[in-house]
Amino acid sequence: MSCGHAIYTLRSAIDYYVNYGSTVNVCSIDLSKAFDRMNHHALFLKLMDRKIPHNLLTLLEKWFSVSTSCVKWGSSYSNFFRLLCGVRQGGVLSPFLFAVFVDSLVDRVKATGLGCYLNSVCVSILLYADDIILSAPSVKALQLLLEVCEQELDSLDMFINAKKSYCIRIGPRFNIDCHPLVTRDNRELKWCGSIRYLGVYITSATVFRCSVSHNKQATYRAFNAMFGKVGRAASAEVMIQLFNSKCLPILYYGIDVCRLTNTQINSLQFVINSCYSKIFMIKSNDDIRYCQDVFGCLPVADIVKRRTAKFLKKYKEANDNNIVCQACIRY
Secondary structure, three states: OOHHHHHHHHHHHHHHHHHOOOOEEEEEEEEOOHHHHOEHHHHHHHHHHOOOOHHHHHHHHHHHHOOEEOOEEOOEEOOOEEOOEOOOOOOOOHHHHHHHHHHHHHHHHHHHOOOOEEOOEEOOEEEEOOEEEEEEOOHHHHHHHHHHHHHHHHHOOOOEOHHHOEEEEEOOOOOOOOOOEEOOOOOEEOEOOEEEEOOEEEEOOOOOEEEOHHHHHHHHHHHHHHHHHHOOOOOHHHHHHHHHHHHHHHHOOOOOOOOOOHHHHHHHHHHHHHHHHHHHOOOOHHHHHHHHHHOOOOOHHHHHHHHHHHHHHHHHHHHHHOHHHHHHHHO
């Protein structure tokens, strides 16, 4: 339903197994040029299987048949050429069409009966657009799930990018060395310390943990780029408004679905304090806190509580028509 829902569902499944003493093996799969390789005719067949209205199907066929593109190089343009496959990235309809196209992958994985289950609901595979996560309580089961995915992806004319696909272990035995997963063409998917899923970096640890270091780095880059251009010319009110709209969303991304430690919360607060210190050219913590109070900047700890409560409320509202949400809430 959203990036937050997908991340929270993965977290709920991992927490369930870890609380019972198991170690969950997670594999993040990257598809090579997924949106560009989607076969139009295969998509039409899948849409017909779903009983799509004839008029809408005809409209989509016409739309794809007249899709063209060109290459811009400086001020020059190439000749226009037809797009014989794929969907346009960034299009409003593209993620939905791609989801229909790869939905058979979920059916194949569920049919194996392998992987992680949460209250009898299969959560061994999570798909959000072309981001795929596989999870299993054993390395052998994860290897079998990978083989099933490869077989189905091969029928869809899609391939796994082994260089950008990684595995991690979360649980009491997370630091035990394991043999890497192997693809059908003998490429290895290595175990690493963290994986990136929907913009959140999930780390290998005894429990589900997310790293905030990338949030902080991206926030500093955004703030320094903004401050370098308008920092000396704009007023403090303008800078705070820009900071709230351009920097804070980067810093706060994912904090409502990831379990943060007090150390991580304090480190996020330090980023905000540093930016306020640079805007107002002050160093005293009392002065920084006063400026934050004037401009309505709440402490990070309070923001985490508010955003988490808001997310859980929305997640619970989705309980009636989403079986995965039902399983997570019952857990």
